[in-house]
Amino acid sequence: MVEIALGTALAAIGAGVAIGFAGLGSGLGQGMAAAGSVGAVAEDNDMFARGIIFSALPETQAIYGFLVAILLLVFSGLLGGGQGLPTEAGIVAIGVGASIGFAGLGSGMGQGMAAASSVGAIVEDNDMFARGIIFSALPETQAIYGFLIAILLMVFGGILG
Amino acid sequence: MADEIATLISSVGLTQETFLVFCIIAILVVGAVVVIITSRPILDIYPYLNPSARVRARKGRLFDEKQISEIVETNNIEEVENYLKGIPEYADVLDEYPLDKALDVERANTYGFVARLAPKDIKDPFVVMSKKADIDNIKSLLTAKEVGLTADETKELLIPCGSLYGDLESLADAENVTDIVTSLDNTEYAQALEDALPQYEDTKMILPLESALDKYYLGKLLRSTDVPSDENKQILYSYVGTQVDVANLKLIIRAKEDGLDYDAIAPYILEEGYQLREWKLKDLMESPDVTNVISGLEGTKYANALTDAMPVYNETGSVAVFEKALDVYTSEYSKSLASKKPLGIGPIIGYLSQKENEIKNLKIIARAKREADFPNSKIMEMLI
Numbered sequence: 001m002v003e004i005a006l007g008t009a010l011a012a013i014g015a016g017v018a019i020g021f022a023g024l025g026s027g028l029g030q031g032m033a034a035a036g037s038v039g040a041v042a043e044d045n046d047m048f049a050r051g052i053i054f055s056a057l058p059e060t061q062a063i064y065g066f067l068v069a070i071l072l073l074v075f076s077g078l079l080g081g082g083q084g085l086p087t088e089a090g091i092v093a094i095g096v097g098a099s100i101g102f103a104g105l106g107s108g109m110g111q112g113m114a115a116a117s118s119v120g121a122i123v124e125d126n127d128m129f130a131r132g133i134i135f136s137a138l139p140e141t142q143a144i145y146g147f148l149i150a151i152l153l154m155v156f157g158g159i160l161g
Numbered sequence: 162m163a164d165e166i167a168t169l170i171s172s173v174g175l176t177q178e179t180f181l182v183f184c185i186i187a188i189l190v191v192g193a194v195v196v197i198i199t200s201r202p203i204l205d206i207y208p209y210l211n212p213s214a215r216v217r218a219r220k221g222r223l224f225d226e227k228q229i230s231e232i233v234e235t236n237n238i239e240e241v242e243n244y245l246k247g248i249p250e251y252a253d254v255l256d257e258y259p260l261d262k263a264l265d266v267e268r269a270n271t272y273g274f275v276a277r278l279a280p281k282d283i284k285d286p287f288v289v290m291s292k293k294a295d296i297d298n299i300k301s302l303l304t305a306k307e308v309g310l311t312a313d314e315t316k317e318l319l320i321p322c323g324s325l326y327g328d329l330e331s332l333a334d335a336e337n338v339t340d341i342v343t344s345l346d347n348t349e350y351a352q353a354l355e356d357a358l359p360q361y362e363d364t365k366m367i368l369p370l371e372s373a374l375d376k377y378y379l380g381k382l383l384r385s386t387d388v389p390s391d392e393n394k395q396i397l398y399s400y401v402g403t404q405v406d407v408a409n410l411k412l413i414i415r416a417k418e419d420g421l422d423y424d425a426i427a428p429y430i431l432e433e434g435y436q437l438r439e440w441k442l443k444d445l446m447e448s449p450d451v452t453n454v455i456s457g458l459e460g461t462k463y464a465n466a467l468t469d470a471m472p473v474y475n476e477t478g479s480v481a482v483f484e485k486a487l488d489v490y491t492s493e494y495s496k497s498l499a500s501k502k503p504l505g506i507g508p509i510i511g512y513l514s515q516k517e518n519e520i521k522n523l524k525i526i527a528r529a530k531r532e533a534d535f536p537n538s539k540i541m542e543m544l545i
Binding site: 006009010013016017020021024025028031032035036037038039040042043044047087088091094102105106109113116117119120121123124125 | 166167177180181184185188192195196199200203206207210211212213214215217218219220221503504508
């Protein structure tokens with residue numbers, strides 16, 4: 001069995017939480033947006049491009065989670081064979097994962113609902129596109145906060161740099 | 162710091178591996194709780210997302226006020242038809258059928274469409290509504306036989322929709338009303354029709370048969386909405402219940418206008434109303450005249466709409482004003498229900514109600530345009 005330091009193992013849990021929960025939120029959100037978009041496209045073929053845009057919006061949360069997870073894996077020594085992390089940095093890594101994981105979960109779900117609703121509004125009234133995008137982009141902020149805090153935790157928690 | 166953590170872990174008697182396992186279990190438990198809590202609202206709205214988008218797409222294609230005005234301002238029925246032929250929703254049906262029949266087909270198709278896409282939890286009432294085409298076809302058959310139309314003329318009256326259309330079309334050459342009723346003995350309408358058959362045979366009027374069908378439909382519609390366990394079902398129950406109440410009210414008002422008493426009206430009323438329960442309906446049926454029926458509704462949600470129509474009734478003496486007031490009330494109420502659950506049943510009810518109004522309005526316009534010099538301003542007043 002490969003010898004892994006406790007800090008590195010904790011960072012691995014952090015990476016799992018980061019992409020796991022952010023991906024869950026993103027997937028649920030994207031599923032909702034896509035379900036609405038499919039309904040819209042079934043009635044109006046011209047909705048395809050706009051449906052794709054709204055369905056893609058909740059993808060960002062998974063991207064943030066994925067980035068944070070990769071950074072954790074690289075800087076904890078699991079990828080690239082670097083030095084292992086001390087235990088306290090490993091605990092910080094769980095915080096990093098929780099930060100983007102839970103923020104991404106809430107943000108993705110919220111964005112999915114807003115996007116699905118916007119698709120319904122646009123297919124009913126074309127002029128709703130710009131306003132739909134604005135409303136759907138609003139829940140992105142929570143994921144950005146989570147992402148920023150995750151980066152700050154990594155920088156000042158001794159994982160990055 | 163690392164040493165302090167290692168000491169802390171070992172002081173509670175854990176090895177590093179055990180501590181890791183605890184961390185993983187804690188994360189899994191927290192994750193499971195979060196997933197359960199967050200997935201509940203998702204599961205509630207998920208079945209409605211696709212249907213909502215589909216009905217909203219169709220809702221967006223309904224006529225707006227400007228288009229309705231343009232149709233009203235046409236010069237004759239041919240221009241109305243030509244206008245509608247330019248609208249994709251009506252073009253196909255108008256290619257195959259004359260205007261009135263095309264509108265009936267479009268209405269039946271709308272109910273069929275909603276019944277197909279409605280999520281499982283709320284499907285039953287919409288399936289019942291989609292069977293209205295069968296009931297209308299049976300009524301047309303009965304009317305045709307009563308007035309002695311030929312088989313071809315009878316077939317012209319039937320709407321080519323509904324699950325019984327094939328069977329009903331083959332009944333177009335039935336000898337008489339009794340033959341039609343007995344031929345329908347393998348359908349869900351058999352019992353209702355057979356119960357009303359003796360009354361028909363006594364009076365030779367098909368009214369008891371038609372009323373039996375209406376009563377059967379409304380009863381089935383009301384019973385199809387089971388105990389309202391969530392907000393979507395509560396909204397659906399209000400929508401369906403209001404339709405039942407309005408149908409009962411229209412019947413009572415019309416009967417009172419004709420001077421009928423309780424015994425004559427009671428057989429045609431669905432006793433299990435929504436807001437107008439059995440005792441209230443009994444009170445209304447026992448009222449001496451229309452004015453007392455309206456005043457007897459005080460305290461119910463229908464009171465304001467009907468009281469507002471009272472001066473016009475006093476002026477014209479026509480109960481049609483109450484029927485229009487009830488239609489407008491139903492439409493407004495449905496609109497308010499539609500905005501309550503935008504990621505649920507709301508858009509479905511909104512679309513169905515507005516499409517129903519659109520078809521009713523088109524029928525009003527078509528009827529008016531068949532009459533020479535019917536003023537456009539009068540048509541606008543008649544619209545819902």
